[in-house]
């Protein structure tokens with residue numbers, strides 16, 4: 001009989017994370033010191049990150065053991081179920097088989113605690129007592145608040161102002177776990193004050209909130225900084241998603257033909273895709289499709305260049321598809337996809353043609369989310385809905401061609417705190433945004449002039 005939920009027993013949960021770095025088809029461009037244009041060493045990151053995470057950031061070991069304490073906490077929601085979307089398939093009339101790996105069962109409701117728990121663990125091990133971070137939609141902030149509660153760490157969250165206003169319940173959730181949360185830009189940091197002086201009504205952006213959190217960490221001895229996406233070690237921790245999915249597909253005798261996911265900074269997408277990228281690089285035929293909003297089209301329209309990770313230019317330069325570090329995206333509802341850049345590891349694979357990228361307008365994305373809710377039942381996060389949209393498009397292509405493909409959707413989180421966005425969609429108030437070409441040109445003009453190391 002066809003299964004609906006494919007459940008791995010706890011004893012089968014992967015015990016190691018997969019590090020794609022040694023398997024890349026081309027070397028990863030190193031982070032650069034913006035002053036000298038030279039690659040930075042691990043010591044440059046020591047003021048803001050614990051050493052073990054810095055080691056993971058630069059590791060060339062293909063597999064990294066997951067410490068027992070992290071595995072024990074993962075068991076609160078892992079292994080997460082892989083669902084077969086029977087009802088969606090029937091509704092679409094597609095011969096494709098659609099699966100979705102459901103990360104919404106974690107206590108904060110997304111994939112983010114896979115790395116939040118790991119980061120809190122390594123900080124605690126090294127004697128850190130407080131962590132500062134930023135959050136867009138509030139998913140990352142609540143994941144770190146949850147992890148902070150488990151490890152008795154103080155968590156300070158700078159939340160992008162527009163999301164803080166759109167999603168008060170995310171702030172309440174963070175506070176319930178004991179974190180403090182401020183609407184960014186704040187008047188607590190030089191970075192925040194500078195933005196407010198120029199633009200008192202700034203809706204904020206992830207780039208600004210990152211600057212505030214880094215400045216907070218760099219100016220307090222007991223505090224480190226934590227990032228919920230983009231960096232290599234964050235993507236590494238998320239690979240448990242793809243590793244579990246492979247085992248679950250094996251259980252039902254399937255091999256993925258298509259993987260789809262959404263990209264903000266790239267962590268949930270990479271977590272699902274990288275174990276499959278390994279197969280693709282070894283010769284397996286598999287389409288790996290990254291999705292993003294047309295309002296913040298990094299992978300589909302931005303240049304592949306060195307840029308800062310934050311607005312105040314506090315980070316090293318990272319090579320990525322970037323809309324420029326001062327880019328403030330329109331306030332679309334997929335707050336977690338409003339970042340001006342993307343993970344360097346992902347960008348490299350897009351640049352090499354291993355991963356394909358597509359952009360969608362928010363109305364078509366919500367239409368897909370509603371179709372999903374009315375067939376499968378689950379209400380997806382607006383970010384995740386981009387992946388659902390691509391999954392439905394792929395299944396409809398199969399309907400035309402008659403191909404019986406196995407499509408896997410990275411289902412990164414639920415939308416229970418995003419009902420305002422659903423309400424706006426259902427009452428016809430959601431606007432679509434297409435980023436004007438001049439914005440991309442403006443981005444290009446502000447990128448730092450760097451002659452890349454040979």
Ligand SMILES: Cc1ncc(COP(=O)(O)O)c(C=O)c1O
Nearest residue numbers: 139229264265266267268336413
């Ligand atoms: C549910 C969900 N999916 C996806 C994302 C995008 O982040 P990333 O690209 O790092 O997975 C976010 C970010 O907040 C999110 O909350």
